[in-house]
Amino acid sequence: MTEQGTVADGRPPSGNIENQAYTPETRHSGIVLAIIAVTYLMISIDATVVNIALPKIQADLGFSRTSLAWVINAYTVVFGGLLLFGGRIGDILGKRRMLTLGTLIFTTASLVGGLAQSPGLLIAARAVQGAGAALAAPSTMSLIATNFEEGAPRAKALSVYSATAGAGGSIGLILGGVLTDWASWRWVLFINVPIGLAIAVLAPCFIREPVHQRSKVDIAGTITATAGMVALVYAFIRVPEHGWGDGLTIGSYVLAGVLLAAFLVIETRVEPPILPLRLFASRNRSGAYLNVLLLTASMMGLFFFLAQYVQDVMGYSPAKSGFAFLPMTLGMFATVTQVPTLLKKFGAKRLMVAGALLMTGAFVWLIQLTETSAYWSGVFGPLLLFGVGMGLSFMPMNMTVLAGVAPKDAGAASGGVQTMMQLGGALGLAVLVTVFGTAGKNVADDPRGGASPGEWTRHVFTEGMQSAFVAGTAFLAFALLVALVVIKSPAKPKQSD
Structure with missing residues (x-):
């Protein structure tokens, strides 16, 4: 998915650019861009990198099926809940300083999580990771704006940054599988340590610190x-x-x-409020925010359940499971490259409708999965369809959120999208895990006939997963309804108060 703070033409929202009187340094522009892009890539990867490792984590630390969701949610709910706070602190204390501090917190928590010997310690480490990510992430795009000159240098930097950020979730699934299979699930956390330390050392040396703003913190x-x-x-x-x-x-x-x-x-x-409620006065912006929440809720459910299904039911190794998600990644990237052209021809509303429709179709397809389904007939198609739908949806939603936003609210508006993504993922996964656990318990209470314990375990999991995908389909159908009814086309820019 595309980075949430950029608009269609590659320019950052005006509210994220500091009013500076200097010309940004470009002597080490490649190093500066690499530091910033790798920082956000590391943060975005950690939203999904543990998904493939979940069965190994469960077996090693003794999580229940439902409590296992906290390995994901401890990160996303704290990350999302503190994102706007992290952006405000960066304005006051310095964005480079917060990027460095947030990265150090994130790195330390990664080390503790990798060493964890109990579910509680791992969950606590993931929560602290989320807090570190919330301090570092909001500063990344603003630092591009203040370290690269407006025009071609900044546009090129933003294109690299957006592509890197968008790849994070998909790369996380593949990387998590490879590390779990070839080393240990603990390395999905340990790998952050050398990367994070390098960022913390290099950032103060090469990244220029923007002028601080004096402001209160909510x-x-x-x-x-x-x-x-x-x-x-x-x-x-x-x-x-x-x-x-x-x-x-x-x-x-x-x-x-x-x-x-x-x-x-x-x-x-x-x-100033941490989230100006006037942003929701716009019908289009409110609809786009709601759809970001709904689509991310379904997406996190897909990652969570399908990652376990291909391993526990289909018998894939962790590495093979990671690569099993490639159709979604390829479908998304192939679509994203065409979205700017499609936007000019069809407009944001039609692309949002098409994207939600494709994603809904993918979930309807996934509902048909059983414990005997084959990858090519039951998993490949839905993942490809879902990836294309994601590619069509997120950039138009970003544009709709940012359309007509006053400069003073642009930072909060784009930060609100990231917040909706993280909270939507956490809350959506919690709801789907509740549906899964309730349905699975009802199935488990029935007589299993002549099925072996392993066969019955796979059957119970699959039945619960099907129910969760039904609930996910309802999320997506609601998102489709919002795109059809709430979003007006064409969007008429209107300044927020």
């Missing part, structure tokens, strides 16, 4: 938003094992509602 908004999302995700993931009537589950839902309501109240009163 601490209350950050705390209520992040804690509210963690409580909501926790409540969903408790349901399969403890039921809807469990006291702690109910309490978590209530706490989540209170915290998220408090966040909305705070954002109407604090100045």
Whole structure:
């Protein structure tokens, strides 16, 4: 998927560019670009790199099927919850400084996670990784804007950055499989250590620090938003094992509602808010935000369940499982290269509709999977279809979010997209894991006839996965409805207040 902060012509949103009076250094432009691009690549890879390793992690550390989702969600929910905070801190304390500090936190947490001997320590390390990523990620594109001259140098840098960032999720699946198969699942975390240390050493030497801005930080908004999302995700993931009537589950839902309501109240009163609610006054922008959340929710579910299916049911090795996702990667990249031309011809709304339709079709296809399905007839086609749909969807959604945004809100608008992606992935996966766990438990309670324990385990998993894909299809069908009904075409630029 394309990096969320760029618009269709490759220029960054104006709100992300510092008002500088200097000409950026270009003497070491290749090194500067490499540092920035590799930083964001490392961060984006970690959203998916552990997916292929999940069966090995489960067997080694003793996770249950449903609690295993926290290996993914601990990273994404903290990352998403702190993204806007990380961007604001970067404005105040220095973007290069936050990139370096965030990378060091991320690297240290990666080392601790790789050494973890218990589920709790691994989950805690993944959460700290997310916090480090939230400090580093918002500064990456802004540092391109302030280290490369406007025009061809900046456009070239942004094109490399966007391609690298977009490749992260897909590369993570392949890299995770190769490392797990050839070394150990722990190396999907250890590999960050030398890369992170190199970034932390080189960034202060080559990247120019933009002028700091004096501004307040919306601490209350950050705390209520992040804690509210963690409580909501926790409540969903408790349901399969403890039921809807469990006291702690109910309490978590209530706490989540209170915290998220408090966040909305705070954002109407604090100045400057971490997420200006005026951004949602635009019908098109609100629809695009909602679709980013819905599409990412389904995508993370696909990664989570299909990565386990091809290993635990189809018997693929981790490396082969990683490469099994190549059709999605190739379909996405082949489509992304054509999207600028297609946008001029058909407009953002039609591409969003087409993308959501293809992704919905892919999930309908995946619902048909059984424990005896073959890769080429049951997995290859849906992955290719889903990849093409992703390629069609994300750049038009970015454009719709950024269309008509006032310069003072451009940074928050683009940061909001990244936040919706991370939170959508975390919350969507929590919901799908809840559906999976409930459906699997109902199947497991039935008599298994003459099936062997291994056959029955594969059957239970597949039945639960099918139910999860039904729920994912509902997400995507809703996204299709939003693209059809909510998004207006052509979008008329309108400045936010």
